[in-house]
Amino acid sequence: IKKLGTIPDGGGWRAHGRGSAPDRQAGVARGRKTRAGANPGRGYSYLHHAVDDHSRLVYSEILGDEKKETAAGFWTRARGFFAGCGITVRQVMTDNGACYRSHTFADALGDGVEHRYTRPYRP
Numbered sequence: 001i002k003k004l005g006t007i008p009d010g011g012g013w014r015a016h017g018r019g020s021a022p023d024r025q026a027g028v029a030r031g032r033k034t035r036a037g038a039n040p041g042r043g044y045s046y047l048h049h050a051v052d053d054h055s056r057l058v059y060s061e062i063l064g065d066e067k068k069e070t071a072a073g074f075w076t077r078a079r080g081f082f083a084g085c086g087i088t089v090r091q092v093m094t095d096n097g098a099c100y101r102s103h104t105f106a107d108a109l110g111d112g113v114e115h116r117y118t119r120p121y122r123p
Contacts, residue, residue: 001046001047001048001049001066001071001097001099002046002047002049003044003045003046003066004044004045004046004047005043005044005045006043006044006045013026045062045063045064046062046063046064046065046066046070047060047061047062048060048061048062048063048066048070048071048074050074050075050078050082052082052087054087055087057082057085057087059077059078059081059082061074061077066097066099067099068098068099068102068104068105069104070099071099071100071102071104071105071108072102072104072105072107072108073108075092075105075108075109076108079110089113090112090113090114091113091114091115091116092109092113092114092115092116093115093116093117093118094115094116094117094118095117095118096117096118096119100115100117101117
């Protein structure tokens with residue numbers, strides 16, 4: 001999972017300059033969302049990836065969070081994608097994030113799929 005800051009449609013203030021028309025429009029939209037009860041920040045998008053180690057075929061989705069239910073749902077769709085390409089999954093390797101250590105994700109893996117954790121990278 002890769003966490004990325006959300007950029008407003010048309011680019012942010014860095015692309016157009018502070019105080020420009022697009023920057024003011026984004027500020028107005030942000031104010032409306034805040035008054036409606038939403039988080040005033042733009043938030044994050046989470047890129048979920050699954051890579052077949054042999055063929056290097058990749059399945060990716062942009063999702064709204066990195067919770068256990070989201071990771072389990074992503075895996076279910078990824079497994080279906082790989083099955084449609086004729087790839088049988090026998091082993092899954094993830095980092096040791098909370099969403100991957102959950103029972104929900106383990107249930108989504110199903111029987112016959114071995115799950116291994118990698119240690120986080122420490123330079």
